[in-house]
Amino acid sequence: MSTLLEVSGVSVSFDGFKAINNLSFAIGQAELRAIIGPNGAGKTTFMDIITGKTRPDSGTVLWGEKSRSLLKMTEAQIARAGVGRKFQKPTVFEDQTVQENLLMALENDRNPFAVLFWRPGQTDFERVEEIATEIGLVDALKRKSGELSHGQKQWLEIGMLLAQEPRLLLVDEPAAGMTPAEREHTTRLLVEAAKTRAVVVVEHDMEFIRRLDCRVTVLHEGSVLAEGSLDHVTANKEVIDVYLGR
C-alpha cells in the first residue's frame, strides 16, 4: 500500500521547549491509526503541523502520490488538498444550524465567487441528510448547533469531517464527553471511514482504542516511543513506564 502522508524528522519548539522532537510518521491510503501518549506528549501539536497551523523548525511533511510538501501551503490549501481535522474541543459554528454547518463543510468549490452564487441543490440536501443520519442528527438539522449536547457537537464535527470528503482524517479525542453507547457508535463511524481513506485518531481511552483494532503509535515527549498492535505496545516496558503505569 502506498503512503499518503509521510512526516520525517520533524521538530518544533516553543520558547526553547521541544514539543515535537525529530518525529517521523507515515500512513497509507486507507488505514486506521491510533495515537496515544501522556498529556503534553505533542499529539495535538503533531496535528497542528500537518494541518499547517504550526510551522516546524525542521523536517519534512510530504503528501500524496506526487509527494507535495505541505509545509509551503496555507491551512486552507492543505484542507482543500484533502486533510480534514476534528479538534480536541468540539468546534462547530454554534450560531448556525446543523444543516448550515454541514452544507458549509460539504465538498464543493471553495472559491469566494463560486460560493457567492452557489445554492444547495437536491443532491446536496440528500448528502447532508445522509451524513446527518449517520451521525444521528437527522432530527436536529434545523436546530442551532449551539443547542446540541457536548457529544452531539462531537458528532456534528465528525459529520462535517465526513462531508469534506478528505483523504486523511485527523481526529483529536473524539470520544471525550460521550456515553458508552455513543462511543461505540463513534468507533463504527471511524472504522467505516477508514475503509476508503486514512484516519488518525488521538485518544486516551484504552477501551476505545482496543475497539478500533488498529496499529497504534505511542508518542512521548515529542517523538515516537513505540509502534505496533495494541498488545505489542502495551507490553513494551517503556510504554508502561511513561504512560500506562502511572
Place this chain on the structure above:
Amino acid sequence: MRKSFLAQNPSVLIFLGILGMFTLAVTVASEGLGLGLISTSFVKTLGKTLVLALIAVAMDLVWGYAGILSLGHFAFFGLGGYMIGMWLMYERTRQIVVDSMANAPIPPTDQEIVDAIGTQIFGVVGSSEFPAIWTFADSLIIQLVLIVAIPGVLALVFGWLAFRSRVTGVYLSILTQAMTLALSLYLFQNDSGLRGNNGLSGLQNIPHLDHVPQSVLSVWFLWASALALALGYLFSAWIVSGKFGSVIRGIRDNEARVRFLGYSVEGYKLLLFTTTAMMSGIAGALYYPQAGIVNPAEIAPIASIYLAVWVAIGGRGRLYGAVIGAIFVSLVSTWFTGGQAPDVNLGFYTISWVDWWTILLGLSFVAVTLFAPKGMGGLFDLWAGRRAPERHGADLGPDQGALREKEANE
C-alpha cells in the same frame, strides 16, 4: 423544493414595503411634488438619512456578519462624494463660464474655457491649474465609474495588505482608523488637488437641471436614495442568505476553523471589504449632492466610529437592525444638535443638548453593548417570540449535560 429567495426571507419583503410606503408618503407630503407639509430641507434630511442607512447596511455586512470592525468605511463614503462632486462642480462651473463668455467679442477657445474653469474652482486655494486627479472631471460616465472604482481599489489594496498579514480584531480597527485619518489629513492640504479644507461645494446645483427647483430635486434625490437603499439591502440579503453568509459568519465566530474547512479566509474578507467599500462609495455619491458640500472633515475618523455606534445600537448581524440604528440615531442626532431639543434648566446648570448629545449617545452605546447586545433589532425577537411561542422542551440526546432546546430563532 427550494422556495424563492424572497419567500425564504420575508423580512426583506416587509422592509421593501415599508421603504416604498415611506418614500410615497414623503413624496405626497413634500413641497415640490405634493401637499407641502414638509419642508424641502427636511426632505433632504430624510434622503440623506436613507443613504446613511445604506452605508450602515454595508457596515453591518462587514462588521455584524463577518466580524471585521472597520473604522474606515466613512472614508469610502467621502471618496464617493468627492468623485461625484468633481463632475458636479466642473460641469456647473463650465456652464457658468461658457454663459459669461458667450457675449465676448471673440469666441473663447476650449483652452481658455478650461483655464477659466480652473481659476473659478481653484481660486480659493490660490491656484488655477487642474491637478491630474481632475483629468476625467468633465466626463460624468467616468466619474460615475470612479465612485465605485476608487473606494474599491483603495479597499482592495488596503485589505490585501492587512488581511494577508492576518491582522485582526482591535489591530485591524486601528489600522482602518489610521487609513481614514491619513486620507482626511491628506485632503486637508491645499495642494491635495481637492481644494483642501474648502472641499467641494455647491453640489446641490445639478448641471443642466437649473430649471428644476430644489424642492423637486430633493424629492428626486429621495427616490434615488430609496432605490439605492432597496437595491443595497436586497443585494446584502442575498449575499448573507446563502453559503457565503454561512462562511462569513463562521469567520466572525471562529476564523481558524473556517480555514481548516478549506476556505481561504483572506479571500472572503477581501471580497466583502471591497464590496462594502463600493457600496459606501455609492452611498456617499448620493449623500453629498443632498448635503451640498463635501469636505475633509466628513472623512474624519469620528464619522466612521459613529457608523459603528449606529450599527451597534440598531443591532449587529441583522440588516434591518443596521437600518433602524442609522435612521433612529441620525434623526435623533439631527434633532438634538439642530437646537430643536429644549434645554433642560437644572437651576444651577443648564443642559444644552447641542453639547450633551454626544455624551448621551456615548452612554447609550455603552448601555447597549452591556445590556442589550442585540440592539434595537432585538426587540423584534421579543415580538416574534410572543407571537409564535415555539418552545420545544425535549431533552436533547442521552448526555446528562444536554441542554434543553432554547427558542429556535429564525
